[in-house]
Amino acid sequence: MKVVASAPGKITLYGEHAVVYGEPALVASIDKRVYVTCIPRSDGRFRISALNLHVPGVIVTYSRDGEIILETDYGRVLSALSYINEGLRITSEYIGERRGADIIVESSMPVGAGLGTSAAVTVATIAAYAKALGYDLKREEIAKLAWETEKKVQGIASPMDTSISTFGGVMYIRYSGSNVHMERVKIGSEIPLVIGYVEREAKTKDLVQRVYSLKQKYPHIVEAIIKTIGSIVEEARKALYEGDLVRAGELMNINHGLLDALGVSTKKLNELVYAARAMGALGSKLSGAGGGGSMIALVLRERVQDVSSAIRILGGKVIDTAIGGKGLVYESVERS
């Protein structure tokens, strides 16, 4: 069976990092997606090609016994491959069957911009692989396997990215241990966002670790910051429900400062965040793990051009996207 599954990227509106410690977060899917095609093979080998991850292509072949054949080698793409690799392993274990497959990954998102590409790759890979082998997993199961994959690859991970990529929309999410609580969030008005991104200087894993270390060193202070981020999320949820974009913007600004306090912002991200405010954004913040990557700005339509230009002038890339795209979609299922 040849299956094509797609899953969207996401942005975190509020609550990144704190969500790792049991606080809620608000996340939204975007209309940029990762497409994974899975065609089972009879020789037990996996052949992964990720030709279009917005970095030069890479083709990797590895066999059941772990032998890896790299046809092209680019570090940044390799990190995405570890999610595919682990996702396939965990899915095989879950369904109790392991078969080789050709996996073709295509993406309309930049890699490493904090848009949850790895989660989208993982979700789409797991869904496509299981379906191709004839297993109809529930969305909840796929989201759970994808979270386990991220935890395995990153050490610590929130289920946020994998959940939003599986279910789509705008979500209020909170988890403790392996319990995930997710609610679809009602929005009182459109959320006009500009996303800017710059090169990542640090990996998600390292940034999560950095916050963890800071928390070990200054437990009282960092726990208070984390809890306060949780309060921001609750307030922001109300503001978005009421369509009060001024409050939603102010809460982004506060959230950004707290992320800066956690040590996950960078000089460059701060520049983009402050430039957006100077050009009339209602609020702005880094989005995602930080250390470079994405920032978002809440911007009324008439200021979008100015804010976008300011981000570009400072060397950031602007992503034009709509919020709340569909979650996991089986694009095609062909019986072979």
Added chain:
Amino acid sequence: MKVVASAPGKITLYGEHAVVYGEPALVASIDKRVYVTCIPRSDGRFRISALNLHVPGVIVTYSRDGEIILETDYGRVLSALSYINEGLRITSEYIGERRGADIIVESSMPVGAGLGTSAAVTVATIAAYAKALGYDLKREEIAKLAWETEKKVQGIASPMDTSISTFGGVMYIRYSGSNVHMERVKIGSEIPLVIGYVEREAKTKDLVQRVYSLKQKYPHIVEAIIKTIGSIVEEARKALYEGDLVRAGELMNINHGLLDALGVSTKKLNELVYAARAMGALGSKLSGAGGGGSMIALVLRERVQDVSSAIRILGGKVIDTAIGGKGLVYESVERS
């Protein structure tokens, strides 16, 4: 009696803004001072000259009935004059006597850089005026009158600047209502600081008001941030006592993020703060009310040159100063 009194400027090491709401702060006097000469007049008039406030000079004459004669008019210096004016009024009221005087103000500090120039001017003016009229006020009385002056001029004010300017040294300070608790802080090692400053974009009064408004709007969130700043101060006090500059630096970074969350940082201040870190500072933060003004960086001696250069390249001015200068000093008292 002709009296010359001098009082030092200060920098806030940790805890600005939160101190307004009952949290502790750590402040240190610097070796830049304001000198105020007071010579009583027999005609009931006040003649104030502030020729050296690091901005073009201004001479103002005003009489007992409120008539003001401006010989030169520069807005920035005028705000300093309101402290002198109010300080003279409050002191007159306190001692129960009002006489005219020539007041000559000289400063070795830039105005409006967050170095507590207004407090130093206020303290030195009150001390010189009371002494010139023959009243020996205690330091505690002078500090209290100076605080009242700042409250009158600014609306809300912490007693921090006026206390440190009166007493000098490095102080742990906390107040609730009109009760001020101050302790001299023991320091385990020298505190090697670089101070950078840029032009102020907003007044202290407005910045204090901005935090107050934010707190009215998001009480739960802002109170948590304020309390967390208090925790940082307690940790920093321990770190300084132990001479642990690495922790002291990290705590500056966290404190800066929380100030950013309170909305008192600026694009430019963030640039200087991040540039200092990039050049090897152990930590850095805005210092004082924000909205421009000063930032401080904790820098080991071998990196001082690099950090200073980075601040200058970005358009900041660097102040070369030692921490813990003397408080209020009567430089000369001449019986006329």
